[in-house]
Amino acid sequence: MYSKIMLPVDLNEEESWSKALPTALTLCRSFDASLHLVTVLPDYNMPIVGSYFPKDFAKNAHEAIAEAQRAFIKANVPADVRAQSVIVDGSPWEAIIKVAKQLDIDLIVMASHNKRKFADYVLGPNAEHVVHHAKMSVMIVR
Helix, strand or coil: CCCEEECCCCCHHHHHHHHHHHHHHHHHHCCCCCEEEEEEEEECCCCHCCCCCCCHHHHHHHHHHHHHHHHHHHHCCCCCEEEEEEEEEHHHHHHHHHHHHHHHCCEEECCCCCCCCCHHCCHHHHHHHHHHCCEEEEEEEE
C-alpha cells in the first residue's frame, strides 16, 4: 500500500517527531517502505533575507543539518528500515508538499505539535496546510 513514507522533523523540536516517528517506523516495517526524513530550513537565499547573514550561511546551515540528520537517523531509526535524509528550503508546509511530490511519496506522517496560539490547538499551522494542500495521504499523529 505504501512504498515511500515521509516524516517531517524539526531536529530542535522533539515534539515534531517523538510520537510520529514510532508510527512511521511501524508503517515502514508493515509495508516494507522506505522512510524519508525531511527537515525544512528557512530560505536564506532570498535577497532581502540573505543580506543579513554571512555569505556562506546557507551552505553551512545545510552541512550542519545534514550531519545532525545523519546522527538522528543513526540514533533513532533501526537498521531494518531504509532511511533517507532530505533537507529543503522554504516555508515548512510548502517545502514538505513540494519534496513529497518530487520524491513520489505515498504517505506523509507528521505530528501536530505547535500549541503557541489558541487556533493551533486543533491541528497546528503547518500540519493543517499540509493536510489541505497535499495530493497524497497525510497521517497526523497526536
